[in-house]
Amino acid sequence: MVSESRKKNRVTLLDVARHASVSRATASLVIRKSPLVSTETRAKVEAAMQELGYVYNMGAARLRADKSLTIGVVIPNLVNPFFTELLAGIETVIDAAGMVVILVNSGDLVTRQETLLTRMREHGVDGIILCPAADTKMSLVERMAEWDLPLVQVLRHVTDDCDYAGVDYGVGMHQAVGHLVELGHRDIAFAVHGPVHSAYQERVDGFREAMEARGLYPNTIIRVPNQMAAIADSAELFSSGPGRSSAVVCFNDVVALGLSAGLYDLGITIGRDFSLVGFDDVADAEAMRPRLTSVATFPEAIGEGAAKLLLDRLTQPDLPPRKLVKAPQLRIRQSSARWSGTGLGRVQNSG
Amino acid sequence: MVSESRKKNRVTLLDVARHASVSRATASLVIRKSPLVSTETRAKVEAAMQELGYVYNMGAARLRADKSLTIGVVIPNLVNPFFTELLAGIETVIDAAGMVVILVNSGDLVTRQETLLTRMREHGVDGIILCPAADTKMSLVERMAEWDLPLVQVLRHVTDDCDYAGVDYGVGMHQAVGHLVELGHRDIAFAVHGPVHSAYQERVDGFREAMEARGLYPNTIIRVPNQMAAIADSAELFSSGPGRSSAVVCFNDVVALGLSAGLYDLGITIGRDFSLVGFDDVADAEAMRPRLTSVATFPEAIGEGAAKLLLDRLTQPDLPPRKLVKAPQLRIRQSSARWSGTGLGRVQNSG
DNA sequence: CTGAAAGCGCTTACAG
DNA sequence: CTGAAAGCGCTTACAG
Structure with missing residues (x-):
């Protein structure tokens, strides 16, 4: 047995x-870099660790000290x-803090999410x-609070009583x-897809408001499928x-990519x-032809922000709930x- | 302190x-679902766990039993x-086994990889x-063996003395x-980029052999940059x-996407x-226009294979090293x- | 099927 | 700055 042999020659x-x-x-003080130890003693101990091939056992430390240097990340996809x-x-910031991330995928299913949490x-x-x-x-988040498990919501939120990092x-x-x-x-449509959550709702509301604020009809909101190929077909x-649009705002760049292909066909x-505006500005936006105009939402920065919120909360549990809502930026391409004012001159391409 | 309060009301x-x-x-037997416990006793204990809000402490179990139900995944990017x-x-299989993955990113840097391991x-x-x-x-892998830490290599390999899941x-x-x-x-180029490793070498060798086997000149191998926009420019x-090609095989689909954009420009x-063949067949291949012909390498299946190899090794440490080398599949689009036999009729597009 | 005891490897007060 | 002792929450033999 591996575990046996590993245990046998474990140096403690x-x-x-x-x-x-x-x-x-x-x-123990040497390991934890306490200043209470003399340089000489420290050197002696470090030499011993070296010679013996000592491996710190975080599990044991965790049991005693009740911290694990581990954080969980739950992502729907x-x-x-x-x-x-x-x-x-997220990984960058957590790693820099000497901690490690346990990653799980909820598949956007609440029941799985429950199990994983x-x-x-x-x-x-x-x-x-x-x-x-x-x-x-919302009760899920409240329950986590009862568990005394520090939590930050990212990209989507179900309550204001808990840290959140996201996009405006x-x-x-x-x-x-x-x-x-x-x-x-003036005839602008909004192409949406995927499950409904706060980020979905905020995009839809944002679109409506933006249209209304300009006196335009705000309800041309059309659902498209989730799979790339199916989006193209739609x-x-x-x-x-009859209510044909001359431009479409896309829920995200996946939709934009799909529609772009479909319109080409x-x-x-x-x-x-026809005009197309994506949302998120993932790497492909720049690689498409024509290059995709898209609203950049800086997911990496949001991940960093979320991780920092969590790190802060770990050290200061009594902080009031905070929000980090990043302003996006339009990338015109x-x-x-x-x-053009003219109709859509259409020629069937090889689909 | 969070940890204090958590500790205080912890039910053991x-x-x-x-x-x-x-x-x-x-x-303890009830928790571990041992058959040694009577149904009646089991029910009593489970009820008690329920009432008290008991939370299993895996850390403590791990310390005693020397297993953590945790596996590490090191990825370069x-x-x-x-x-x-x-x-x-990987996540799917590990999760189904009731285990959890700790994810780290080496950034393709051996020094960081060392630290993370x-x-x-x-x-x-x-x-x-x-x-x-x-x-x-190779010595890195040997060292891990000395550590008694079961290891499987994925996508790239540095030794044959250790499990490997990858692509042919x-x-x-x-x-x-x-x-x-x-x-x-007949004039086919190979567009490569990125760091050199076994998978790189195998692709290059594979290209050369494939060309030579058909009596064609095998050395039109051209390095392109790593960033999408820069690839397009190249x-x-x-x-x-002078040695202009009529077709290019791409190291991966990222290269294919970039070149596709650049050729359009x-x-x-x-x-x-001009003909373009990608490699890997990621989701975008189907979304591009024209759709990208690509060699599918099934990364998800490889991840599953790697996880299964590891799971097997955990239970049977003395198995000889195994290889899971998946055959790719050409997707013609x-x-x-x-x-065409004609030259490249070129018209400058709006780059 | 159940109970009492030891121990996994560390950290934490508490004296010195 | 250092040492002896207790304890984190579990599992593992070992008797019964």
Whole structure:
């Protein structure tokens, strides 16, 4: 058995202490870099650790000290590049703090989320960064508070009584709509998809408000499928019919990519016949042709912010709940163009 | 202090045992679902756990039993969608086994990788899935063996004396080159980028062999930058000059996306004037226009395979080293077309 | 099937 | 600055 052999030749702090002719307590102080130890003693102990091949046993330390240098990250979806960048930001900050992240994927399912949160608790994480699955109840967060488990919500929120790092979607929608209106568009649609949660609601509300503020009809909100290929197939919803639009704001860049492909298949030239504005500004926005105009939401920075909120709360549990709501920034590229005033000249492309 | 309050009202197994009027050992058996406990006793204990709000302390169990139900995953890069899909596969299998993954990002730096591996060891992970950073020495893996830390290499390998889950890049290159040759291409370039490691080498060797096997010149291997925008700018390397190619095989889909954009900017129509074959077949391949012909490498399946190898090794440490080398599959779409025999008709697009 | 005891490897007061 | 002792919450033999 691996565990047996590993246990057999495990060298403990006591071994190190004996080898250095000091007490175990002293050796422990050396490890934790306490200033109470003389340079000489420290050197002796460190030499002993080296010679014996000592490995710090964080599990034992955790049991005694009740901290694990471990934080849990619960994300609803791993394959969306947006979440990946978020994760990268979290990982950077947590890692720099000498801690480690346990990552789990809720699949946007509250029941799975429940299981996973319990699991993290049993694993003794010091805190949790949660992007709540759709339909997460406020009570979930309250329960975590009862558990004394520090929590920060990221990207989505279900309560104000808990730290939150996210995006000001309303501002982003104003930027997107404002840009298109300046270009002369008036019939602007909003292409949405995915589960409904606070970020979804805020984008929809933001779009409506932005349209109303400009005296435009705010209800051309159209749901598209979730899979890339299916989104492409739904492009016709925007380019035909009576209330045809000349521009569409997309829920995120995944939708924008899909619609871009679909409009191409319909023979519609984006950035000339039709305007498209994405949301999030993931790496692909710059790589598309025509390049995608998109509202940058800086997921990596948000991840960093969330991690910092959590680190702060770990040291100062009694801080009032804080919000870090980042203002997005419009990146104007090629997919949005001045309203041509003409109809959509359509030529069927090889779909 | 959070930890104090958490400690204060922590209910332990002993509390549960008392409340259920059994011994601590019996309560422990119930938790671990031992069949040695009568249904009646089990129900009594479970009721007690429920009433008291007992939370299993995995840290304590780990200390005693020397297993942590935790595995470490070391990845060189989080933002490449390829690695994200790999991670998703790993997470699925590990999660289904009731375990949890600790994720770290080496940034493809051996020194950081070293630090992180030590950290995971201190955290007491049961095993590690490692995609070795470029320039990782074989000795690293040997050292892990001395640590008695079960390891599986994924995607890249530095030794045969250790489990490995990856891709048969050679076969993939034969598929890509073969496909282009069938379409009549003879001047085929290979666009590479990124750090050099086993997977890099295997792709390069695979390309060379595939070309040589068909009597073609195998050395048009061109390095492009790593950033998407810079890749696009380098497209001219392939489309001009004396040894001009009519088709290019890409190191991965990131390169393919970049070149696709760059060729567009040069006014070259892919799938007509020029053929492009990607590698990996990430989600974007299907979303591009023209759709990208690509060699699918199934990163999610590889992640699952790697996790299963590790799980097996945990239970059977004495198994000989195993290899899981998955055959890729060519997905023919629109970016590859019959050789036109004409030059590249070029019209400058709005770059 | 159950109970009493020892121990996993560390940290934490508490004396000195 | 150092040492001896207790304890974190569990699991593991070992008797019964």
